[in-house]
Amino acid sequence: MLLHRLHRGRGGFTLVEVLLSVVILGSLLGTVFVVQKQGQSAAVASQAQLQASLKASRLLDRVVRELQSMGSDAATPVQSTSLGTDTLDWQVSLGVTGGAVQWSNTNRFALAMAPGEADNGVDDDGDGLVDERALVLTYEVGTANQRSVTLCDAVAELAPRETANALDDNGNGVADERGFNLHRTGDILEVRITVQGTGPEGSVVSASVETSFRVRN
Ligand SMILES: [Ca+2]
Ligand SMILES: [Ca+2]
């Protein structure tokens, strides 16, 4: 006992104390690691959400800009059913000559499968999104000047909380709407867009935007 007390008195530690310290230190380091990891995941998720929101907003702006001067009767389909549409042909009025409206060539919005993606419930192109669509804008359809541009290749297959069953599952007045949907009632055209992105550990984030405006011509 005397030897033991002398040993402790010189600043030594018992084996039990050393082991206890190692366990406590390990536990603390583990907690710090978990908190740090959660913080990193939250930051990545937040960044992915922001990117998807920016993409969706920019896409909505572009679609509205293109369609704002669309001829009211120079669009196919002229009126949408309760399903809306993800494909639209439209013309723009170029002015009136001899009492007749002169129309531009036909332009087209069409929702296609994203390049490398097939409609099969699988992520064929390995970008983390399943069955994602591409919104393609084609100018002067059927002419020698026809040209297409893909405005976004991460459009969701369906709007959030919507399933393909001919019902309006998410209660927004349109049935089975895809990640790009145009729905027209009279001269009011509603535009809905949902864009996806990948978050931490393979998660998928999505951002939805919508607006409506009166068709002018
Ligand atoms: Ca994919
Ligand atoms: Ca709906």
Ligand SMILES: [Ca+2]
């Ligand atoms: Ca549905």
